[in-house]
């Protein structure tokens with residue numbers, strides 16, 4: 618499925634089977650989970666994608682020699698910039714991202730740099746493991762950047778939050794879920810996943826929070842989350858794109874509250890998280906779509922109608 622022009626639907630096209638370059642593997646795609654970032658690329662919220670482009674960066678594939686590997690968002694780094702040499706390859710100046718700078722997984726085949734492919738835990742099906750590759754990974758990095766917060770708020774209960782909630786509960790944290798005003802299904806979902814309280818995103822929780830992770834791409838949630846924080850708390854913005862953050866009073870930030878974003882992932886995050894997943898154990902809730910129905914999957918995600926994660930099956 619090919620993106621020719623942002624703002625237009627993906628087109629079903631026959632492409633040549635890609636040939637791996639030096640250091641690359643060719644994988645037959647078995648599953649590719651749908652990420653909100655795909656939506657931002659398709660809708661044109663993110664500037665300068667490769668065009669035409671195959672989106673998708675939560676890829677479960679099989680190599681020509683029969684190994685099952687994951688291909689995540691971080692597709693290549695230079696290994697030499699000040700970020701790379703200080704253990705922050707997620708911030709590499711010249712990073713290339715799968716399904717953005719490089720063709721991704723909404724296709725039958727993909728090529729990927731072997732050094733950036735991830736080992737997948739046994740015991741997960743292809744469809745079930747796919748959402749761990751970004752929804753899970755970025756969620757995990759966000760959770761780490763939330764520090765040791767005991768009372769954790771999750772804003773937006775989509776693919777990422779449904780995985781992070783399980784990890785956070787496993788770590789013994791207390792969870793408070795925030796969903797779009799009036800979305801009863803999402804509120805129930807948050808409670809099922811271990812939130813002790815779930816309410817609307819403009820509500821105050823029954824207790825102050827030590828940290829909050831904002832998954833929904835809605836800037837207005839940042840001051841709302843700050844207002845719910847205890848002193849010294851952090852708001853972590855987990856998405857790659859967000860609508861403008863409305864101006865807010867310094868009082869909301871005062872007393873050592875902080876706002877920060879999370880960008881991309883390192884291979885170290887990938888290895889740690891995929892090793893942790895079966896020990897939690899994380900169970901992903903998925904809704905599957907055929908590859909040629911990728912536009913439907915994106916539409917449903919845009920409308921907030923996916924419970925858990927959408928996954929393309931091949």
Ligand SMILES: [Zn+2]
Pocket residue numbers: 694695696697698699700701702706708709710711712
């Ligand atoms: Zn670099």
Ligand SMILES: [Zn+2]
Pocket residue numbers: 652653654655674690751752
């Ligand atoms: Zn993603």
